[in-house]
Amino acid sequence: MDGILPVWKPKGWTSHDCVMKVRKILHTRKVGHTGTLDPDVEGVLPLCIGRATKIVPFLTDTVKVYEAVVTLGYATDTEDSSGEVVETLEVSEPFDEKAVREILHSFQGKIKQIPPMYSAVKVKGKKLYEYAREGKIVERPVREVYIHNIEKLDSIRYEDGKASFPFQVICSKGTYIRTLCVDIGRELGYPAHMSFLERTRTGDISKEDCFSLEEIQKLADDEAYDKLLLPLVRGLNHLDAWQVDEETRVRIKHGQVLPSPSQTFTSDVFCVKFQDEVLAIYQFHPEKQGKVKPVRVL
Structure with a gap:
């Protein structure tokens, strides 16, 4: 199977x-x-x-797609709605919808994030949430992630001194949407947290x-x-594909180093196919110019 x-x-x-x-x-x-x-x-x-x-x-x-809701007015220690409230500030005036869209778009491209304390990122061999449960705050590594697109999905709702709105984000692996919500709130001048999240595509x-x-x-x-x-x-549809003949298929099944294909690829790593069958994942050889080597033979 x-x-x-x-x-x-x-x-x-x-x-x-x-x-x-x-x-x-x-x-x-x-x-x-x-x-x-x-x-x-x-x-x-x-x-x-x-x-x-x-x-x-x-x-x-691969790229991930999420639908989330950011709530402004209070922040939590976990950066989502399950945590303890650590900061509050009542939303007293409505936001300008155009300004909010512009702030969201400012996050597109390469951005830096600090992983939340309640996460599985390891520091000195120990997961951050383990430190958090012990009441310890440790220095966390700054990570670079990529936001391909971010869009507000509906108008802003106001209730009991809080404001919230849904958005969709297309992003690289390793992106913390909780942290993104906190950062969006900071740009809008309010403590914030993620109140809903759903991953709709991988x-x-x-x-x-x-x-x-x-x-x-x-x-x-x-x-x-x-x-x-x-x-x-x-x-593997996100990888370029190299279609090979029967003779090359046999060589690939044996995991052989091969001459580089004549076609151009967008990445050093690509999948190899014979008709509709995926045979392997190959990469350009790091030491032998004009050669490719197997990464995984399937």
């Missing part, structure tokens, strides 16, 4: 919970997830099954592709695995 299982992760479940559940349903240990989602967040969680576990790092490295896999855990159980009971699993290529 090989392929990508597009799971719709429910609220209250960790990504690891979903992996464990799918292992039981499909009766296999070879299950890997492609980027964690916080327990309070629902959304697209592609799981790689069997041979597809070889492409986990490449599917994890790479080429969208919300519409996904199955709930209940649907996965039912289809597995019916042994309808062909309906559950997406082909490996769906996790």
Whole structure:
């Protein structure tokens, strides 16, 4: 059983919970997830099954799409609505909608983020949330992420001294939407937090592709695995493709170093195909000019 299982992760479940559940349903240990989602967040969680576990790092490295709500008026220690309130400031006047859109657009491109204390980023071999639970604040590494696009989805709502609005963001892996919400609030002059988040796309896999855990159980009971699993290529569509002939296919299956293809690629890493079958992921050889070498043979 090989392929990508597009799971719709429910609220209250960790990504690891979903992996464990799918292992039981499909009766296999070879299950890997492609980027964690916080327990309070629902959304697209592609799981790689069997041979597809070889492409986990490449599917994890894809663009993500989120829909979120930022609430202004108070901030929390976790940067979302589950945490303790650490700062408040009543929103007394309405915002200019055009100015808000301009501030959102100012976040497009390469930006720097400091990961929240309640996150799984490791500092000196220990996860930040472990320090946070001990009441310790440690210096956190600044990370660069990329915002491809960010748009407000609806008008601003005002209630009880707070303001909130939904937005969509298309971003690189490693982007903390909680931190983005806090930074948006700072630019608007108010403490803020993320009050809602949903991941609607990972790479080429969208919300519409996904199955709930209940649907996965039912289809597995019916042994309808062909309906559950997406082909490996769906996790690699963001990479350039090199189409090869039968003779080269055999050499690739043996993991051989090959002459560089004549076509131009947008990245040093690309997938290799024979007809519709994905054979491997190759890269330009770092030491042998004019050669390419395998990264993963599938």
